[in-house]
Amino acid sequence: MSTPLRVAWLGHRAAKGGDGIITYSREITAGLRARGVEVVFFHHAPEFQDEQSIALDAVKLSHRFVLSPPRNRRLLEAELRAQAVDLVHVSFSFSTLDFNLPDVCRSLEIPLVATFHVPFDTRLGLWPRVSRTLYRIYAQVLSGCDAVIVFSEVQKGMLADLGVPSTVLHVLPNGVDVDKYRPGPSGSRERFGADRLFTYLGRLDPEKNVDHLLAAFLDVNPPASLKLVLVGGGSERRRLERRFDDRRIVFTGTVTDERERIAILRAADAFFLPSSIEGLSLAMLEAMACGVATVATDVGSDGDALRGAGFVIDPDHLDAELRAALRLLVDVPSVCRDLGRLARERAVERYSLSRNLDGLLGVYRALVNRYPMPGTASM
Amino acid sequence: MKDGLRVAWLGHQTAALGGGMATYSNETIARLRQRGVRVTFFHHEGKGKTRSDPADDEVELAAVPIMRSLVLSPPNARRALVEKLEGHAFDLVHASFWFSSLDFDLPRLCRRLGVPLLATFHVAFDARLSLWGGLTGAAYRLYAPALAECDRVIVFGSNQRDLLAGLGVPKEKLSVLPNGVDVDKYSPGPPDWKRKVEADRLFVYLGRLDAEKNVDDLLDAFLDVRPPPRTRLVVVGAGTERRRLARRYKDPAILFTGHVTDEAERIAILRAADAFFLPSSVEGLSLAMLEAMGCGAATVATDVGADGDALRGAGIVLDPGELRAELRAAFRLLIENPWLVAHLAEAARRRAAERYSLVRNVDGLVQLYEELAR
Numbered sequence: 001m002s003t004p005l006r007v008a009w010l011g012h013r014a015a016k017g018g019d020g021i022i023t024y025s026r027e028i029t030a031g032l033r034a035r036g037v038e039v040v041f042f043h044h045a046p047e048f049q050d051e052q053s054i055a056l057d058a059v060k061l062s063h064r065f066v067l068s069p070p071r072n073r074r075l076l077e078a079e080l081r082a083q084a085v086d087l088v089h090v091s092f093s094f095s096t097l098d099f100n101l102p103d104v105c106r107s108l109e110i111p112l113v114a115t116f117h118v119p120f121d122t123r124l125g126l127w128p129r130v131s132r133t134l135y136r137i138y139a140q141v142l143s144g145c146d147a148v149i150v151f152s153e154v155q156k157g158m159l160a161d162l163g164v165p166s167t168v169l170h171v172l173p174n175g176v177d178v179d180k181y182r183p184g185p186s187g188s189r190e191r192f193g194a195d196r197l198f199t200y201l202g203r204l205d206p207e208k209n210v211d212h213l214l215a216a217f218l219d220v221n222p223p224a225s226l227k228l229v230l231v232g233g234g235s236e237r238r239r240l241e242r243r244f245d246d247r248r249i250v251f252t253g254t255v256t257d258e259r260e261r262i263a264i265l266r267a268a269d270a271f272f273l274p275s276s277i278e279g280l281s282l283a284m285l286e287a288m289a290c291g292v293a294t295v296a297t298d299v300g301s302d303g304d305a306l307r308g309a310g311f312v313i314d315p316d317h318l319d320a321e322l323r324a325a326l327r328l329l330v331d332v333p334s335v336c337r338d339l340g341r342l343a344r345e346r347a348v349e350r351y352s353l354s355r356n357l358d359g360l361l362g363v364y365r366a367l368v369n370r371y372p373m374p375g376t377a378s379m
Numbered sequence: 380m381k382d383g384l385r386v387a388w389l390g391h392q393t394a395a396l397g398g399g400m401a402t403y404s405n406e407t408i409a410r411l412r413q414r415g416v417r418v419t420f421f422h423h424e425g426k427g428k429t430r431s432d433p434a435d436d437e438v439e440l441a442a443v444p445i446m447r448s449l450v451l452s453p454p455n456a457r458r459a460l461v462e463k464l465e466g467h468a469f470d471l472v473h474a475s476f477w478f479s480s481l482d483f484d485l486p487r488l489c490r491r492l493g494v495p496l497l498a499t500f501h502v503a504f505d506a507r508l509s510l511w512g513g514l515t516g517a518a519y520r521l522y523a524p525a526l527a528e529c530d531r532v533i534v535f536g537s538n539q540r541d542l543l544a545g546l547g548v549p550k551e552k553l554s555v556l557p558n559g560v561d562v563d564k565y566s567p568g569p570p571d572w573k574r575k576v577e578a579d580r581l582f583v584y585l586g587r588l589d590a591e592k593n594v595d596d597l598l599d600a601f602l603d604v605r606p607p608p609r610t611r612l613v614v615v616g617a618g619t620e621r622r623r624l625a626r627r628y629k630d631p632a633i634l635f636t637g638h639v640t641d642e643a644e645r646i647a648i649l650r651a652a653d654a655f656f657l658p659s660s661v662e663g664l665s666l667a668m669l670e671a672m673g674c675g676a677a678t679v680a681t682d683v684g685a686d687g688d689a690l691r692g693a694g695i696v697l698d699p700g701e702l703r704a705e706l707r708a709a710f711r712l713l714i715e716n717p718w719l720v721a722h723l724a725e726a727a728r729r730r731a732a733e734r735y736s737l738v739r740n741v742d743g744l745v746q747l748y749e750e751l752a753r
Contacts, residue, residue, distance in 0.1 A: 307715065311712060311715075320701055320704030320705050321704075321707075324695065324705050325708070328695055331696060338718065338719075
């Protein structure tokens with residue numbers, strides 16, 4: 001490309017890097033920059049103030065729900081104009097600004113790309129109801145975007161049904177850096193004093209169903225040399241620690257050091273993700289890329305990503321299916337090895353970061369060419 | 380071994396009465412004779428009459444079958460047995476329990492004759508608290524005193540040994556000797572039988588269709604997972620539940636073959652099976668399961684009797700307390716992961732060949748005979 005493309009990235013940033021939505025922004029912006037794209041990172045984390053990023057004021061209700069004060073809209077508009085960006089890419093849900101973004105970008109005549117992370121499940125249930133409501137609320141906003149990145153055909157179909165024009169919907173599954181996340185030696189088994197290691201890695205929140213995982217694990221009654229390591233913090237952590245006080249269950253809390261997360265995944269024989277709702281779990285893709293046998297519920301796009309390369313659990317029969325999968329993996333270690341190999345192959349084939357970036361750049365390119373403005377990068 | 384050891388074998392001869400126990404008797408006797416043990420087979424197949432063949436290696440005892448494998452022996456059968464035992468100077472008596480109401484007389488009878496008595500205790504069990512576990516627990520309590528009077532009792536696994544030891548059978552009399560299967564005959568082979576039933580994927584149940592086998596749960600779970608086209612579940616066997624089951628499950632994906640007497644056909648079915656299911660509430664050590672494993676069928680069985688221990692690490696072991704849900708999970712695992720079927724098939728075959736071969740079983744048996752006859 002002659003002139004580098006300039007992208008305003010509106011996403012999530014935090015020192016504690018455990019969450020998938022934060023990892024997404026970090027990995028994609030780093031990957032774009034590595035490919036010569038200039039990225040200006042707009043976020044809500046005042047602790048990060050550097051040349052390439054702009055922190056916006058915010059009232060954080062939770063890590064996902066952020067209230068932007070009204071002046072932020074004017075501030076953002078001014079910054080976007082001053083930064084002379086070719087394109088805005090927002091990682092939804094970003095903040096209450098989300099609902100103004102299509103207008104802002106239209107008035108500035110800058111194309112708007114949105115990645116829609118909001119987890120979903122097409123079944124009936126409490127969590128699906130919550131996520132469906134969010135989908136309905138967002139459908140309006142997404143219809144005003146020039147391109148919307150979703151993770152799977154199922155998700156695309158849901159949004160199309162809610163009125164988002166299918167021409168703006170692009171299926172582009174999350175990607176993981178399969179060179180960084182790959183099988184390899186690790187000292188984590190020794191560290192946890194275990195011969196075999198099962199792991200859960202993610203927030204400990206109610207919709208993650210970690211209590212079901214722990215109950216099933218204890219039901220199956222694995223030997224003392226097999227440990228289940230739970231990596232992550234969250235609203236449920238203290239309750240879970242109190243309730244499942246067993247020497248085979250280890251809570252590490254949040255692990256911010258990526259190398260340490262990779263070390264745990266490399267040592268793991270199996271990875272479990274029993275959530276009620278998901279988008280396309282990055283933690284799952286990372287585990288798969290590290291060659292870990294993977295067991296996950298058939299929610300969001302996780303089931304489609306895993307089917308044929310791991311055990312896909314029916315969330316309506318969560319306990320029995322978790323128990324059956326756990327017992328098999330405890331009893332027959334060679335199944336873990338085979339599954340691990342399949343998982344790695346799947347991640348490399350379909351979910352590599354470079355594949356994802358290729359797709360994303362393709363979307364950018366098509367949009368920028370459609371907005372032939374003076375000073376626009378030609379690609 | 381001691382030349383021409385003479386053994387009186389009391390057991391079941393036909394599957395109609397004995398099921399897996401008949402297979403046990405027939406297969407084991409054939410192997411023992413090959414090794415020079417002179418076996419006289421006492422069984423119940425006469426039509427109420429007692430007779431013996433001229434070669435004296437088979438004696439039919441009069442019997443009144445009350446229900447499947449429960450036999451009442453009339454007094455003349457007892458007299459015939461005593462005469463035969465007295466007349467032939469046997470080195471030992473080997474009874475396959477349960478045999479008949481004679482079971483409880485045997486220890487005294489053998490002691491009087493000065494012949495050592497060895498019993499194989501086949502009675503199915505589940506050590507958990509449950510209805511079936513309770514019933515079999517009662518059978519175990521009923522038998523324990525008679526077993527305590529035997530010179531040796533063969534059990535199938537360590538949990539069965541512990542159960543009987545807990546009921547007062549002296550531990551030194553209990554020998555763990557698992558059932559064996561002829562792993563040359565029951566070996567993997569071409570899956571041609573699949574074509575016969577127009578199946579791409581074949582699941583098999585093979586055994587009696589009685590209440591404690593939980594075939595209902597198996598069929599419900601199978602239908603629950605909405606099996607893909609050309610995926611069939613074949614139910615092989617007869618029993619008290621057969622007609623009810625056939626009436627209740629009229630789905631084209633489910634086939635009832637009835638009892639298959641031809642061994643070659645049973646083997647053909649097992650060779651064609653992608654997976655074999657045994658969802659019983661109680662078991663000893665299922666011979667049908669070992670045969671399926673020998674044929675290289677991925678095996679799914681409840682953790683009852685000695686089956687769970689035999690299968691653990693080489694198949695899918697189910698909690699009988701959560702049967703239907705776990706069966707459903709097992710069906711889904713196998714349907715969605717064809718490689719897992721192949722993986723478990725190999726594991727099952729390896730396990731059968733390593734630990735449950737008939738040769739191994741007969742070796743152990745001959746060794747016990749020699750110890751006892753000394």
